[in-house]
Amino acid sequence: MAKITLSHLKHSYYPNPTKSEDWALKELNLEWDDGGAYALLGPSGCGKTTLLNIISGLLIPSHGNVIFDEEDVTDLPPEERHIAQVFQFPVVYDTMTVYDNLAFPLRNRGIDEETVKSRVTEIAEMTDLTAMLDRRASGLTADGKQKISLGRGLVRNDVNAILFDEPLTVIDPHLKFQLRSKLKELHQRIQNTMIYVTHDQTEALTFADKVVVMNVGEVVQIGTPEELFETPQHTFVGHFIGSPGMNVLPCEIKNGAAFLNGSKITTTNKAPKDIKKAEIGVRPEYVTFSDKGIDADIVKVSDAGRFNIVDTMCAGQSVKLLVQEGASIPTGSAKLAFAPNSTRIYSDGWLVGEGGAK
C-alpha cells in the first residue's frame, strides 16, 4: 500500500506537441492518500484512461513524475510497481480453474503452496468465489470473471494500488448494483488504495471518497461527491454530475449581481466588476415553485417514479426542476424560485468570485 503522488504530470501522444489540443493530458498535480478510494470521472476521450495507464506503468508520461510513497516509479514497468488492475473486459486464464487463476500471481512470485492456499481461500471467501474454486474460469459469467480479476489483485499483499478501468461495462445491469456495493464493501474491509475509472457518475460517486472530474485532458475539479454535487467549480461538473444536470442560464451582471430577464437573482457568490458575460448555475433539486419569483411556462412533466422532472421555459431558456413524488405541480404557468445558497455565478464556465476563483 502506498501514497500516490503525481507531480507536474503531462502527456501527449505526439512527439512534438505544440497546440493545447495535442496534449491528451494537461499538466496536473495530485496527491492520493494511502488506502483511499478514488475515481477518475469524465466522458470518453477526456484523458482518464491515459492517466490510468500512466499510473499503472503501461504508458510513460512525456513530462512529470509518478511517485509511490517516496519512490519515483515513473520509468518502472508495470510488474515492478506492485499494482493490480481490473480491465473493462474480464481477463481470466481460460484453461485454469478459478483456484489456479487466483493462485497465479502468487506462484509467479515463488510463494510456497501453503501460503498460496491460505491466501486464495481467504480471498475467495471475500469475493464470493468459494463455491466455484474448482470450476474452469472460462465457464463463469462476466461478473464472476470480474471477481476473479479483482481477486488476483487482492491475493497479493505487496499491492500498492488496485486500478479499475470501467469494470462494470460488460456486467448485466441487475448485477451491476450488487458488484458495485461489493467493491465498496471490499474497499472498507481491506483499506487498499483503489482508483476507479468510469464515465458513469453513479459508479464514481458511490465508490469513491474523492472524485477527479476530467474533461478534454484537464482536471476540472477534485472533491468529495458532496462537494461536486453542492459546489461545482465549473459548469461542466454541474452538468456532468447529477441527473438531470445543473441548469446553466446566461444572465446579465450589474454591480456583481446576476439578473435574469430583469429580475435579480440572489446568489452565493458575487461576480467581479469587469465581467459582462456570465451564467447562473443552479441544480434542478434547488429550483422550486413559489408564490413569487420568475415567470415560467411548464413544458413537460416526466414521471421518474420517486420524483418528477419538470421542464419549464423561463426567460427564453430551459429550466428543469426536480419535484418529489406527491408534491403538487402547477399547470400552465408558474413562478420559480432558486435556492440562494445553491445558486452561483459562473463566467467562461468557471465559478467566479470569492472561493470560486480558479
Add this chain to the structure above:
Amino acid sequence: MLELKQVVKKVGAETHIYSANLTLEPGSFNILLGTTLAGKTTLMQLMAGLEKPTSGEIWFNGENVTGMAVQKRNVSMVYQQFINYPNMTVFENIASPLRVSRISEDLVKKRVGDMAELMKISAMLDRHPSELSGGQQQRTAMARAMVKDSDLILLDEPLANLDFKLREELRDELPRIFNERNCIVGYATTEPTEALLFGGRTAALHEGHVVDFGPTGEIYRHPSSLLSAQVFSEPPINTAQVTKSGDRIILNEKVSWKADKALPDGKYTIGIRAHHVLPKKENKDAVAIDGTVQVAELSGSESMIHFDAYGESWVSLSHGVHPFESGQEATLYADVSRSFYFDQSGKMMNLKAGGA
C-alpha cells in the same frame, strides 16, 4: 394494432416465451422491461417476424401475419450495437431504406433532411459513421429506422452502449420524436427509470413470462404481482414475510403496525421500495427497523444504505448525505403505508394504489 395471441416460443427443450398475450395500440409507445434473458429480444423478434412462434398467432390490423416473412412486413429495428453501413455517408445510410421503393430523389432528400433535423444530425450528413461519436451513430441508426414510415418500430436497448450523459440526452428527446408518428413503438430496456420517463405502456417480463402489462405509471404504482414489482424496482425492492392477525401486521415480535381492515388474516410478503426506507423518521406511519449496516454508498446527493435486518438484506435510498460505518448498528424507518402486500402466490392484495 398488433396483437399477440397466446404466443409461445420454444427452442429445443427450452421455453423462451410462455404464452404471451399483448395488444399494442396504433401510435402507442410500448416498453418491454426486464433483465437480460427475460425474453425481451425474443419477443421483439417474434413481433418483427424474424422468428416464428412455436404456437399462437400474431395479428396486425386484423390480418393474421403469423409466419409472414419480415421482408413483407413494414418493420424497422434499432439494436444495442450501432449498426450502420460503414462505407456510406450518414445521408446514404438514412436514405437506404427509401432506395428500395422508387421515390424521387427530391423526396428522398427532403425526408432524409427532415429526419436528420429531428435527430439533430443535419451537420453530419456528409460524414461516415466512423467519424461520428457513439451517440451520433445511434441517432443515425434511429433516423434510418424511422425514415420509411414503418408500421412497427422496434428498439432493442438502443441506449445501453452510450455514455451516461448521452443516454440522458436521448432519453429526453425520444418521446417527443415518437409522439409525432402514428406507428407502434416497441422499446426494450432493463432500466425501470427509463421506462418511467418514457411513460406509455409497459410490459414487465420475467424469465419468459409477461407478468404485467398496462400504463407505465400504473404498473409501477400498482403492480399486479410480486414479480412485476421486482422487475420494476431499481434498486431491488425490499421484501419480508409478515403475518396479518386482527388489526396488526406483524413482521416479528418487536416490529408490527396497524393493518388495513380489508385485508384478510394470513401470511403475506410485503414489498417496500428502497426510497420508502429512510435513515430518519419523516412520516408518522414509518416503523423502526433495527439492522447492521453492510455498506453505505454516498453519491453526494443521495445515500444508498445496504443493511441486514431480521435475516433479510435491505436497501435504503434517501436524499442528502447520511454516512454510516460498515458493521454499525443502525435504525432505519420503513414507511409501511407505502408497502405492497402480496399473498402466498405472489398476487398483489392492496386495494388502492397505496404503495410506490
Add this chain to the structure above:
Amino acid sequence: MNKTVNQKAWFFVLPVLLLVAFNAIVPLMTVVNYSVQETFGDNVFFWSGISWFEQVLKSSRFHEALGRQLFFTFTILAIEVPLGVIIALAMPRKGPWVSVCLVLMAMPLLIPWNVVGAMWNIFGLPEIGLLGKTLNTLGFDYNYTRQPGAAWFTLILMDVWHWTSLVVLLAYAGLVSIPDAYYQAAKIDGASSWSIFRYIQLPKMKRVLTIAILLRFMDSFNIYTEPSVLTGGGPGNSTTLLSIDLVKIALGQFDLGPAAAMSLIYFLVILLMSWIFYTVMTRNEDQ
C-alpha cells in the same frame, strides 16, 4: 433457431449442387464401380467383389508407401507447426513491418506447386544448384537423385519452405486477436514469457492451430505434384508416397481395379485420421 421455410433457397444452392455432383460424386461413383470389378477394356466388366481391396491391403508395396506417407506427414507436421508458431510469435504486431512480414510470408504460398517442385529440383542439383553445390563444397556428400537420405532431406525442406507460412499466418491471426488487456494483466500478475505463452497465447491460438494442423495433415497426405516433379518417387522407390504410387499403378500399369480400391482406402484413411485429429484436439473444449 428455426428459420422460416423458404423454398426459393434451393434454387440458389442448385448450381453448386450440380457442380459438386459432376466434380465429386460422379467420379467417386466411377471409382467405386472400378474397385469391385475387373475390366479388360472394351467396356467388358466382371464382378470381382472385394478381391482388389484384399490384394491392396495385403501388398507390401502398399504398406511401404503408407509407411513413407505417414513418416513424411508426421515429420513435416512436427517441424512446421512449432516453427510456424515460433515465427508468428516473433512477428511484429503493430507498425509498418506488419505488412512487409505478411507479404513475405504469403509469397511461398502463391507459387504454383509444380513450379515449387521444379525450383527445388534445380536448387538441389549437386553440380549447378545453389543448395547442392554449396553443400558439396562444404564437404557434405549430397546428391538427392542417388541418395535416399538426401532425397528425403530435400523433400522435407521443400515442404517446410512451401507450407510453414500457412501455419504462420493462421497462428498470427490467432495472436493478434488477443486483446492487449491480457498481456497487461499477465505483466501485472508477474507472469514469465513462458507463462504468457502457455496460459494466454497457446489457449487463444488453439482453435486456429487445430485448423492449421488439419489442413496441413490433409494436404501433406495428398501431396503429389511437388515430390513428383522433384524426385519422381526416387531414387528407387525411396520417396514414393501413396499418391505417387497410386498414379504409377493407375496410369503406369493401367491396373484400374487395384488403383480404384487403393484410392478408396486412401480416402478412408484420410477421413479417419482427420476425424481422430479433430476429436482429440477439440475434446477439452466443452469441459
